[in-house]
Structure formats: structure tokens, C-alpha cells
Amino acid sequence: MVITSKIKSVDFFRKIPRDLTEASLSGAGLSLMAAFSMMFLFGMELHNYLDITTTTSVIVDQSSDSDFLLIGFNLSFPALSCEFASVDVSDVLGTNRLNITKTVRKYSINKHLESTGPEFDPVPTSTIIKHDVKVDEEYGEGSVTLNSQNFDKIAHQYSVLVVNFYAPWCDWCNRLKPSWEKAAKIIRERHNPETDGRIILGKVNCTEERDLCRSLFSHHVQAYPSIRIFRRGSDVRDEHGNHDHESYYGDRNTDSLVEAMEHLVAPNNSESRKLSLHDRYGQSKVFEKRPAPREAGCRIEGFVRVKKVPGSIIVSPRSESHSFDASQINMSHVISSFNFGKKVTPKTMSDLKRLRHYIESHDKLAGKSYINVEDHADVTIEHYLQVVKTEVMSSSYQLIEDYEYTAHSSLVHALTIPVAKFHFEPSPMQILVTEDPKSFSHFITNVCAIIGGVFTVAGILDSLLHNTMRLAKKIELGKTF
Structure with missing residues (x-):
């Protein structure tokens, strides 16, 4: 019992018997205000703890x-x-x-x-295109001149139409021209357009036929020379008017052009991207082509x-x-x-x-x-x-x-x-x-400070209010007597 009494002597929170306390309306109001204040300040502190703060x-x-x-x-x-x-x-x-x-x-x-x-096919084509150094014989005009009036007619007249879209000012076009005309002449001799009808080579001057070359719903030629391969039957226009055809990227010398054209009309011609032939020395020769852009x-x-x-x-x-x-x-x-x-x-x-x-x-x-x-x-x-x-x-x-x-x-x-x-x-x-990291211990400390601070301030206000009301009553009683 002595030990218990000594322990009780250090009690910081001594209790007053409930019978000796008195409830008041002002105290109840202050208690409610203190409770709401604690809840509000606690919410603010919690939001601050959960919020992100950074240093830049x-x-x-x-x-x-x-x-x-x-x-x-x-x-x-x-x-x-x-x-x-x-x-x-x-x-x-x-x-x-x-x-x-x-x-x-x-x-x-x-x-x-x-x-x-x-x-779009990303396979790169050959960066070195072969051209004839010199065309010895007079080549003449072997290819047919095409324009917007006769293009569709000739495209449907022959099984294969190979067209050279060119511009007169283009150096590459001028290098190709003699080889193209000579190859066209050779193909004409081998495959007579009047009796054979399988293939013919044509040309379009894009400075004169801009609509045919550059029209949005036509061939989309954007560089010169552009050699395009049109096939009757498979080359049809879709609902937007676009031609379905291929671009030729192979060598531009006469022999390569002739061999590529011959392969296009060969009986067992495949539709592969690379047309492979063997020349007289048994070496593989490749003529590259792929579908031309549809748009x-x-x-x-x-x-x-x-x-x-x-x-x-x-x-x-x-x-x-x-x-x-x-x-x-x-x-x-x-x-x-x-x-x-x-x-x-x-x-x-x-x-x-x-x-x-x-x-x-x-x-x-x-x-x-x-x-x-x-x-x-x-x-x-x-x-x-x-x-x-x-x-x-x-x-x-x-x-x-x-x-x-x-x-x-x-x-x-x-x-x-x-x-x-x-x-x-x-x-x-x-x-x-x-x-910036947030300390949980700092958060707890602030919460305790909020509770203790509000409770203390509310107690002070309650004491001031209670004493003021008592003083007012005494003065009122003094006046009465």
C-alpha cells in the first residue's frame, strides 16, 4: 500500500470527483468548437503529410x-x-x-x-545503277509517246506496258534516253506490237503531262526518270482511281533493260520482287522491282x-x-x-x-x-x-x-x-x-500539438468565460442589494 501511495503521488492527471464538477452551457459550446477545430486541423495536417513537396x-x-x-x-x-x-x-x-x-x-x-x-517495303535497292557508256548505233525513236489521251487505251491494249516518266532537263533521263530507245527498238523487233501484243515500251514527258505524272489520283511520279510496269488485267483502278503497278529499280543499260523486259513476258514469270536471270557467263543478274506507291x-x-x-x-x-x-x-x-x-x-x-x-x-x-x-x-x-x-x-x-x-x-x-x-x-x-521525404514522427508530433494546443486554448477560454460570467452575476447581485 505504501508503494502504491508513492506511485500515486507522481500522478500528473489528478482526478476531481464527478460530484464536485459542474456542467455549463458555455463549456459545452466550447467543447464542440474545440472538437471541430481538432478535426479540421488534423485534416489539414494529414493532407500536408500526404501531399507531394519537391525541391527544384x-x-x-x-x-x-x-x-x-x-x-x-x-x-x-x-x-x-x-x-x-x-x-x-x-x-x-x-x-x-x-x-x-x-x-x-x-x-x-x-x-x-x-x-x-x-x-512500305524498306528493302534498299542498288545504290549504283549501271548506264551505257555510249550507244554506238543510231537508236531512233523506239518507244511510243504517251499522253493523257492515249495512256489508258494503250495500257489496255498490251499485256505489259513499261513506261519511262522523264523530264527533258533531267541529267539521269538524258543518260537513260539512248539506252531506253534502243531497248524499246529491240523489243519491238522481237515482239511486234501489231502481231504479238505482249509488251511495249512507252515514255511520258512530265513537263508537258504534269497531270498524268503528278495527279493525286494517278501515278505519283515525284522523281525522274521513273520506270513503271503496268499489266493488263492486274493493273486496274480502284475506287479512288489509283493504278496498281510496279516500279523498276534495276540497271539502265541496254542489255539489262532488254533482259528485264524479256523476263516480264516469259511464260513462267514469277511475281517476286527480284527478277533473277543468268547471263551468258552463268552469273546471276538481278532486276529489282517492287509495287509503286498507291498514294x-x-x-x-x-x-x-x-x-x-x-x-x-x-x-x-x-x-x-x-x-x-x-x-x-x-x-x-x-x-x-x-x-x-x-x-x-x-x-x-x-x-x-x-x-x-x-x-x-x-x-x-x-x-x-x-x-x-x-x-x-x-x-x-x-x-x-x-x-x-x-x-x-x-x-x-x-x-x-x-x-x-x-x-x-x-x-x-x-x-x-x-x-x-x-x-x-x-x-x-x-x-x-x-x-522531399515526409517524417511520420513529425506528423505524430504535430497531431499531438494540435490536440494539446486546442484543448489548452479551449480550457483558457472556458475559464475566462466562466469567471467573467461569475463576476457579472456578483455585480448584478451587488446592485440589487
Whole structure:
């Protein structure tokens, strides 16, 4: 009992018998106000504890020389054929990569930017096209001249019609002309058009027959010379008026042209992409052909890896054996997406959804259209992008990389072949966003401070109110007596 009494002597919370306490209406009101105040302040403290607070700082980019920058894009060009569309990359260090195909895909699209078929065949053709050094004999005019009035008639008259779409000012066309006419003359002698009717070679002057060459619903010829193969029966127009035919990419010397034409009318001719014959020495000779674009437009999507230095991504018509008319090249385009860095995976986004504001997409060019409406198509469209790296560090020390950029665009007259340029310039500085961790013990301390503080203040107010009311009653009683 003595020990129990000693322990009771250190009780900080001594109790007053309930019979000695008195309830009051003012005390009840203050108690309710104190309870609501505690609940409100507790909710505010809980919200502050659960809320995300970050610290933002600007530091020098810590990337090493071995780090590369990933650039992803999805671009639609309504007037650029996939046949010649090329994606090139260059930078200030001298890097110059032409016609990237490994990480880039192309799809033919119509004027409504809708895909009209599977991926455009990415198989590269031969970069060195053979031409005759000199044609000894007088070749004359072996091919038939075609125009918009007689094209369809002749195409349905012969089983195979091979057409050379050319321009008189084109150097490659002038190199092909003697070989083409000589080959056409040889084919005429072997397969008389009047009696045989299996094959004939023709030509179209695209400076005079622009509608036939460039019409949106015709042959979509965008480079010269373009050799197209039309087959009667299989070459029909669909509901949009498009021809179904093939493009020839083989050698342009007389012997190769003649052999390729002979193979087209051979009894067991296959429809393979590469027509293989054996010459007199037993060597394999390949004539490359593939389906011609069904539409005049092209959607280009994919990604490239570049060094973190100023550089450019250039989309342009390119060919080592064709000529382009700058006044007819229209580089208008619609940007579906253009972003830097790796995309954050859905799992990471789910794990770090509280930091979504800092790592969501910052694609400033997405959904924008750049259409050339001038009389001449020879306009280059340039975009200047300044890129800033952002690193987000979560409270669990998970690091996420993101990139933001500003974009400025302009249309300028092209002195040579029009292109679409995306100039990018990575900033030497980067932004570091760090999530500030919250201490649970600090949260508990604040909750206790709220409860104790409100209880104490309420007690003081109750005491002041109670004593004031007692004093008022005494004064009132004093006046009465």
C-alpha cells in the first residue's frame, strides 16, 4: 500500500470527483468548437503529410560522352512519296547518316492522312545503277509517246506496258534516253506490237503531262526518270482511281533493260520482287522491282539515336539515281508526335503516379500542322528545338529522366531541294526535381500539438468565460442589494 501511495503521488492527471464538477452551457459550446477545430486541423495536417513537396534545382548536365539521346517521331507528309522519302541525321561533330531505315518505318497515306496499306517495303535497292557508256548505233525513236489521251487505251491494249516518266532537263533521263530507245527498238523487233501484243515500251514527258505524272489520283511520279510496269488485267483502278503497278529499280543499260523486259513476258514469270536471270557467263543478274506507291503521301515513324550535341533531323526526297523538280516538291507535314528520351513505361507511371505532373508528356509539336499554301512548292520548313533534360528523384531514390523543349518554326524559300528540318540543341544545364521525404514522427508530433494546443486554448477560454460570467452575476447581485 505504501508503494502504491508513492506511485500515486507522481500522478500528473489528478482526478476531481464527478460530484464536485459542474456542467455549463458555455463549456459545452466550447467543447464542440474545440472538437471541430481538432478535426479540421488534423485534416489539414494529414493532407500536408500526404501531399507531394519537391525541391527544384538547376545543375550542369552530368551526361557522359557515351550517352546518347533518343528522338522519337511520327510525321505525315501528304505530298511526299515513300518511294523517295529519306530520314537523315547530322550534328556539329561531323556525323552524317543518310537514309536511316533500321529504326524508321514508312506507310503510304492518302490526302486524309489515312494509311492505305502495310508498311512500305524498306528493302534498299542498288545504290549504283549501271548506264551505257555510249550507244554506238543510231537508236531512233523506239518507244511510243504517251499522253493523257492515249495512256489508258494503250495500257489496255498490251499485256505489259513499261513506261519511262522523264523530264527533258533531267541529267539521269538524258543518260537513260539512248539506252531506253534502243531497248524499246529491240523489243519491238522481237515482239511486234501489231502481231504479238505482249509488251511495249512507252515514255511520258512530265513537263508537258504534269497531270498524268503528278495527279493525286494517278501515278505519283515525284522523281525522274521513273520506270513503271503496268499489266493488263492486274493493273486496274480502284475506287479512288489509283493504278496498281510496279516500279523498276534495276540497271539502265541496254542489255539489262532488254533482259528485264524479256523476263516480264516469259511464260513462267514469277511475281517476286527480284527478277533473277543468268547471263551468258552463268552469273546471276538481278532486276529489282517492287509495287509503286498507291498514294502520293507518306507517314514516317520511328526513332533515331544521336549524340547530345546540336544537330538536325532532315526529312527530304533522296535518290542516288534520280532528279527532282524543286518547284514540285511539297514538304507540308503534320506532326503526330516528336519527343526526346525514352518513354516512361506504364508500370513506372503507376508506381510514381504521385509524380505524374513532373514526368508526363511535354511534346510541344504534337498535333501541329505545317502546310505550304504558296503558289510554288519549293519551300523548306524548319523547326528549332531547344531541349532541356529533367531528372525526377522520388523519395524511394528512383530516378526518372524526362526531356522538355521549346519549339519555333518557320517556312523559308528553298534554294535547292525543299526539306523538313528539325534542328535540336540540348542545353548544357539540367533540372533536378527531388521529392522531399515526409517524417511520420513529425506528423505524430504535430497531431499531438494540435490536440494539446486546442484543448489548452479551449480550457483558457472556458475559464475566462466562466469567471467573467461569475463576476457579472456578483455585480448584478451587488446592485440589487
